[in-house]
Amino acid sequence: MVAIKDIRAANELIADGTAPRIAVFVGGTSGIGQLTIKALVTTGARVRIYLVGRKSSEDRSKTFIEEMHTVNPKAEIIWTEAEVSLLGETKRVCETIKTKEPHVDLLFLTTGYAPFCKRQETSEGIEESLSLSYYTRILFIMHLLPLLRKADAPRVVAVLGGGLERLNSLQLDDLELKKPENWSGRKAQSQNTTINTVAMDKLAGDNPDVTFIHSWPGWVDTGNVKRGQENGSLTSWIFRLLVEPLVATISFRLEDSGQRHLFQCTSALYGGRGVPWNSKPGINVNLEAGTGLFLVNPWGDCTPNNKNIVQLREKATETVWEHTQELLRPYL
Ligand SMILES: NC(=O)c1ccc[n+]([C@@H]2O[C@H](COP(=O)([O-])OP(=O)(O)OC[C@H]3O[C@@H](n4cnc5c(N)ncnc54)[C@H](OP(=O)(O)O)[C@@H]3O)[C@@H](O)[C@H]2O)c1
Incomplete structure (x- = not known):
């Protein structure tokens, strides 16, 4: 275990030379993404952050950006609107970032939820939670890889369930979970976790200069657990009466989760580059x-x-x- 005091001490070393100069946060409109932006901005470092999120989050994100500007005027956060469950929108917004920036140091991905509800598809015909937690995330990575490769110490951090992947949780013959017998919140969560690791492992193999992290955050009481439930359903009552009180008790403190994920974005523990880490180095897959x-x-x-x-x-x-390649090809 990396103690929170060691994480805070390492994060205190983040400054202009060690912070990511240009970062893209997809999912930073709430939860762990937003907590991590807050932790990063609070370091006082000069950083430019593209905060990518859907229209319905624009007003509160702009308030958040103003707050962050008073905390650290050297941090520039650029509100970047996109319907992040859609591949076409992902492509559009990446094309914009590519015209503006010479490189990207950090790509931080947190969109998604566990779908304890009926299967619902986006207008592009992909189940929404799979699109948010897997397809658009991989498309963001693929589009931004050319800019990541131009950075000194590029890093991609995806938050979901790293370390929990298993072959027997994969529906290999039904990767989009279209068959009714393959659809459940638990199965979708396992599928998302495993395919993320499989694809990131492939991308890491093809891009040895980029550090990839698939993070499992543990319980963090962001409200994420409520997102994938149908109001009034039996599952929503079970969650309200049993799971949510438990989550509230055993969760990581919000601020600590932000610090822990900032550490994953910056520490040399993972990949040898970044804020110096003088203890045992981390081990990859x-x-x-x-x-x-x-x-x-x-x-x-x-x-x-x-x-x-x-x-x-x-x-x-x-x-x-x-x-994945076949499904993403029209959007590359
Ligand atoms: N929190 C936990 O305890 C926990 C545990 C294990 C794994 N995870 C996973 O880790 C990731 C990050 O968790 P979190 O707690 O930070 O999540 P969160 O705050 O609930 O949501 C993260 C992001 O997903 C976006 N999002 C959700 N549904 C969307 C939709 N239908 N269309 C467009 N955007 C949507 C949110 O946008 P808006 O702000 O616009 O709503 C937000 O930016 C998630 O994939 C989650 O499933 C979380």
Whole structure:
């Protein structure tokens, strides 16, 4: 476990030379993304942040941006509107960022929810929670990779369930979970977690200069647990009476979660570059230090899950990657 006091001490070293200069946050309109932006801005470093979010979050995001400007006038946060569940919108907004910036140091991805509700598709015909937690996230990475590769120490951090992936939780013959028997909140969560790791592992292999982190945040009481429920359903009552009080008790403190994720964005523990880390280096999914894909648990430890990763590479990567490429191709 990386103690919160060590994380705070490391984060205090973040300054103009060690902070990401240009960062893109997709999902920073609330929850862990917003907490991480707050922690980053509070360091006082000069940073430019593209805060990408949907129209309905614009007003409160602009209030948040004003607050952040008073905390640190050197931090520029640019409100960037996009319906982030849509691939066409993802492409559009990435094209805009590409015309404005020479490089991107950090891409931080947190959109999504666990869908304990009926399967609902976006106007592009993809189940919404899968689109938010997987397809648009991977499309953001693929579009911004050319800019990430131009940065000195580029990093992609995706928050979902790193370390929890398993081959037997994958519906390889129904990756979009279209068959009714494959649809449930639990199955969608497992599927999302595993395909994210599979795709990030592939991307990390193809882009050895970029550090990838798939983070499992543990419980953080952001309200995320309520998002995927139908009002008045049995599940929503079970969550309200049993799960939500439990989440409130065992959750990480909001501010600590922001600090922990800022640490994942900046510390040399993961990948050797960034804010110096003088203790044991982190180990990637290949059981090596250096860059690559790091699966990070709520306490900041690397949990390489190497046995499952090797199995997934043998049995799933080709299928997942071909499917993903085919689905994303019109938007690349
Ligand atoms: N919090 C936890 O305890 C926990 C635990 C394990 C895994 N996770 C996963 O980690 C990630 C980050 O969690 P979080 O607690 O930070 O999440 P969050 O605050 O509930 O939401 C993160 C982002 O997703 C966006 N979003 C949600 N539904 C959307 C929709 N239908 N269309 C467009 N945007 C949508 C939100 O946008 P708006 O601000 O516009 O609503 C927000 O920017 C999520 O994928 C979550 O499932 C969370």
